[in-house]
Amino acid sequence: MGRMRPVAVAGYGKTAFGAFPDRDLRSLALEACARCLQDARVEPAQVDAFYLGNFAGPSFTGQNHLAPYIAAEAGLSGVPATRFEAACASSGSAFYHAVNAVAAGVHEAILVCGVEKMTSRDTASVTEILASAGDTAGEIRAGSTFPSLFAMIARRHMHQFGTTREHLAAVAVKNHENGALNPEAHLRKRITIEQALAGKPVADPLTLFDCSLISDGAAAVLVTSADRARDLGVKAVRVRAVAQASDYVALDRKDDITTFPAVRAAANHAYRAAGMESGHIDFAELHDCFTIAEIIASEDLGFAARGEGGRWAAAGCSSREGAKPVNPSGGLKSKGHPVGATGVAQICELTAQIRGEAGERQLRRHAVGLAENLGGSGASCVVSILGAM
């Protein structure tokens, strides 16, 4: 547009991810918001809007109308408070809209929070609630769940490109390895390829180790203009580009289930807006709701050639020491996946790495990071590229 101004993430904060039976949704969100505002050295009164990413709070907790429910108690009473929903890409979408609003000068400082409280429900209920992000009148009524949808995707990828169970397992092993270094990860437990392969079957060919976790957690970032971020005197990070795209919800409406057009569209848009290509990305947080999703994302983003994502991962290219580290946080697989929080949590990890504050899991090359946040079986996608100021 030309008239857009540079945007920054001026602060971030998150809760640990895990199962917290004594915490409710709002207390998690408030903790993340408070940490974020403290990090950005901003008072609640300096925030002009509250953007909340949440997928299914009403179904998980019974509470709807969550944006003012949280904003007022965070001291933001009065500002526009809106909840954004795009399945597991909900808070990625909130971030996308916030960056646009600040870039365009609609707002000066937006507190963007993502939250989900999942563990108060039994696993069958959680699976059913998550399935509402699929086509409930079609694939879901026919008996599918998200594990079984991604199992079909994995099976097809194996058939078409020779991807193997060992390739999937390599992604799980790497993400568990990375998550073991993350003090805020849900599961800090290294596993071996043998363990991953011997995992309890969930939906063949996916085992327990191919599936992300059911978690509670919240994450928040302060989105502001680059100028304001400099005035605040904080270690800010520049938002190079954010893009969102959509596709059919039902898997059976897609021509090819081994690639996600929404990911490709969002990526192309973001690369173009940032004046970059995949080679410029130093590291990435990819949406590994299932190991196969990380493999396909690495292809759709141009990190690996089409069909080669499994071999690329198994060769170590996406490990901490590889050419393109993926999911240094541990990813959804090990860090945890409170679905509405995941998009903003990815932005938090990018920010921590770019600022050089990632502790034990700090990467050597960390100038430019990319986050890919997926909703459903690919019907929503947000791709963000962040870099040094």
Added chain:
Amino acid sequence: MGRMRPVAVAGYGKTAFGAFPDRDLRSLALEACARCLQDARVEPAQVDAFYLGNFAGPSFTGQNHLAPYIAAEAGLSGVPATRFEAACASSGSAFYHAVNAVAAGVHEAILVCGVEKMTSRDTASVTEILASAGDTAGEIRAGSTFPSLFAMIARRHMHQFGTTREHLAAVAVKNHENGALNPEAHLRKRITIEQALAGKPVADPLTLFDCSLISDGAAAVLVTSADRARDLGVKAVRVRAVAQASDYVALDRKDDITTFPAVRAAANHAYRAAGMESGHIDFAELHDCFTIAEIIASEDLGFAARGEGGRWAAAGCSSREGAKPVNPSGGLKSKGHPVGATGVAQICELTAQIRGEAGERQLRRHAVGLAENLGGSGASCVVSILGAM
């Protein structure tokens, strides 16, 4: 901001509101979207984003991730598709964000749709789902429902300002009168003051005739730049201002329950942005989820003096022939209240009136219209002002 460009509603379309047992949520939304695009003479491929307002589709219908679920079948596959939730102000909020995005040049043409499918659930379930827009851990757990919360508000307004049951009934009679002229209204039935007063008690002092309807329906508008609207050669309407504000969700957190600070904040913001005051407004669509809500809104918007809203309505000031016609469409009371559709449906009515296409219910003075869309018991509010190009 200075750099904001003029924005227009270049087309509108809606379904009739009512109980449609053979229609699902998506078919309603698709009908409204198709009518809107036809009215705006725009092809799906010319739309660059889809903004959906929906409050509780997942709870009412089991289907979540509704934005791409609708957008892809509307032929918009690929564009950013996001659901906005702010309780009963959900599609008002979607409209607010769309106007900002177009004003700022982020998008050129956004299809904004609001939808809700409520009648497939029994009344007790609907009441429970609606109650999730209140504080479920507080007032709702203590036994409140929205009728009882607004009954408390009405009771307090009566105590403090001398508002009477007759004042409430006058609002109901007027909105039923107006709705009888609206071919797309859910309930086209004139009532007398006596009937309204003798209505079945719901939550004292509110009777059945003080409460809005449980409806199915969808509404859509095409938000684009004023320049583009002129190029399209359609009868467009200018968006003079839109503002959104928030407040505490729980009624017990408010100092005074006879006024809604979020309405006042959004109104002040919108009046300032439009360079107008209440006297410039020719007519309004107000959020009469309960008759008392219309009375309080008329005060918070400056149409009536504080505490005088009941007497103002009973004196006929808000009737079709009055100084400031309110809810010429019939309002939520008679036109119907598919909650997620209501905000955009208000914009449709403003557009129809300003274009002079409101048929039997066309107002004589219709140059500038205001819409007030409320969420919960006042925790969310969107105020929009539209006028001739």
